[in-house]
Amino acid sequence: MKILAFAASLRTASLNRKLIQQAATILRAVPNVDVDQADFREFDMPMYDGDLEARDGIPAGGREFIRRIQGSDGLVISTPEYNGGIPGALKNAIDWASRTEPIPFEGKPILLLGASPGGLGAVRSLWHSRVPLETIGAHVYPEMMGVPRAHQAFDDSGRLQDPNQLSRFQGLLLSYIDFVRKLQGTS
Numbered sequence: 001m002k003i004l005a006f007a008a009s010l011r012t013a014s015l016n017r018k019l020i021q022q023a024a025t026i027l028r029a030v031p032n033v034d035v036d037q038a039d040f041r042e043f044d045m046p047m048y049d050g051d052l053e054a055r056d057g058i059p060a061g062g063r064e065f066i067r068r069i070q071g072s073d074g075l076v077i078s079t080p081e082y083n084g085g086i087p088g089a090l091k092n093a094i095d096w097a098s099r100t101e102p103i104p105f106e107g108k109p110i111l112l113l114g115a116s117p118g119g120l121g122a123v124r125s126l127w128h129s130r131v132p133l134e135t136i137g138a139h140v141y142p143e144m145m146g147v148p149r150a151h152q153a154f155d156d157s158g159r160l161q162d163p164n165q166l167s168r169f170q171g172l173l174l175s176y177i178d179f180v181r182k183l184q185g186t187s
């Protein structure tokens, strides 16, 4: 099984990047799970513009995003929260990816994670992100996890410091993998 994992942040010091790194480390230890860990910069693309699409089709970064989704059995996305909702860059990438047939998100199991220095851990962004993803046919896993005060949550090696939080995080990732296997009919 291959899982595409990425943080929906472009910043080098991104907290969501740290969280996705931690998720990838945990997932790589699960038997028969491969992780395609992407940098969101690989999916650089202009704002959706119907004229641009009519003239040139889907831009290179959008085509790469589509190719990587198509090559995966599921996605783990860690997203920041911007002004109480989904970051524009993530919504834009979803919009471009939805312009190909069949829509690559259709039937894909997705786990949503988030990290924020604030007290809510980006959970409003996670709820917001479900809407477009479910609209285009993704199976967004019912449970999600936001890491609040994420600027203090990681140790120097990038590991979640709070043992309870780490254990909940590991449990969530494993239950998500079970969900993917159930959807595939392999468990």
Ligand SMILES: Cc1cc2nc3c(=O)[nH]c(=O)nc-3n(C[C@H](O)[C@H](O)[C@H](O)COP(=O)(O)O)c2cc1C
Binding pocket: 007, 009, 010, 011, 013, 014, 015, 016, 017, 080, 081, 082, 083, 084, 085, 115, 116, 117, 118, 119, 120, 121, 122
């Ligand atoms: C435009 C903008 C809006 C933001 N709005 C929120 C918000 O609504 N809630 C929140 O918890 N943090 C908000 N933040 C702070 C981000 O959570 C913080 O910058 C976080 O580190 C971004 O994720 P990253 O570290 O993965 O890049 C906002 C930041 C920016 C740049």
